[in-house]
Amino acid sequence: MIDENRIRVIKISKEALFEFIYEKFIDNQELYFDVDALDVTDTFDIDFENGDFIFCVHKDEDENGNYIEFPKEIDLKKLLKKLPDTTNTMFGDGRYKEYSKEELIELSK
Numbered sequence: 001m002i003d004e005n006r007i008r009v010i011k012i013s014k015e016a017l018f019e020f021i022y023e024k025f026i027d028n029q030e031l032y033f034d035v036d037a038l039d040v041t042d043t044f045d046i047d048f049e050n051g052d053f054i055f056c057v058h059k060d061e062d063e064n065g066n067y068i069e070f071p072k073e074i075d076l077k078k079l080l081k082k083l084p085d086t087t088n089t090m091f092g093d094g095r096y097k098e099y100s101k102e103e104l105i106e107l108s109k
Contacts, residue, residue: 018046025055033057045076052080075108
């Protein structure tokens, strides 16, 4: 219990804040992306200068059990600049937008 004359403070850097956000996304990817966390893998990037964050989930294995890598042709730094925000709040439905790999590759050019 905290004493009535005491105040507990957490002050963190931008890097720690984004680490917290990233870990929160991993912890809640089932809720945020409507997926089974055991069936997907994730990829993310952060634009520290502008304060933008992008987090992607995709199927982790094909029907034969082979690992599916995130396409190297998809440039998350470019997507951070080109994609509009998918939601204005993480506390409601409709947080994500689904794109084909081809659409994201094209937007990465």
